[in-house]
Amino acid sequence: MEIALREVHDSDLPVFFRQMNDPEAVRMAAFTPKDPADRDAFDALWKRIRASDAVARTVLADGDVVGSAAVYGEPGEREVTYWVDRAYWGRGVATSALRALVTEVPERPLYARVAADNEGSLRVLEKCGFRATARARGFANARREEIDEVVLTLRG
Template sequence: MPHIELRDLRDEDRDAAFAALRDSTSTWPRVSIDDRASFDRWVDGDGASVHAIVEDAAVVGVAAALDVDEDREILLAVSPHAGDEAATEALRLLTVREPERPLYACVSADDDPSHAVLARLGFVEHERDGADIVYVLPPTLE
């Protein structure tokens, strides 16, 4: 199994991270990134915590968390060239870094791979928002 990790997005990661975002099947209804300049503005802004998804030393995606309407929401985009477990492991690592619960994710209704990854980690459908589905990772009882 390849080694998957999240690290803070570095300047040298940006080309690969943007390429992974552009090539992924993921859609981010809450964030609009049309080109590399808008990606850089988003990363440099103060609204999101952005991480590179690294698989065996290669950047294969981008993961982020941001505040949306007073809730914490996560975003994930993984290159189609990444290993089968990269998205699930990256999401698991992101949920560990983001201890706030409930934790939300919003994906396009037709983004089947994202629905499966979210379900594997315990996210459940919370509501429908037009053509998007909002998932929630509820708090756990300890």
């Protein structure tokens, strides 16, 4: 399977919206918008992302849109985020996409936050060179409770 990143196109947004409304994926991601089904809020978020200095990319698998990946935030505090359609979990898509993204964005350090029980995302981040540097607790909208999270850092 060939994994590639490209600029986000308007036609990608309905696919992202559908992916971000998969109940199992939302629960696993944990830190999601209050109401993932709010299309107006989703559109406003992507409008802000695309107008900012974030590096936002569409993830393609053999040419099909299967997710998104981005680096966002203030210099010195920039974070990575990614979302891959659940049908592609466990197939190396997220790892390949994140590797490509961190190669494209040479700025360091980069940070990531992940629910402590999201073993798949922890593995993806570690395979891409991120290392756990802190633990925290945060309110997870998708679970409607405070949960443990791991903060990871990619240096040099």
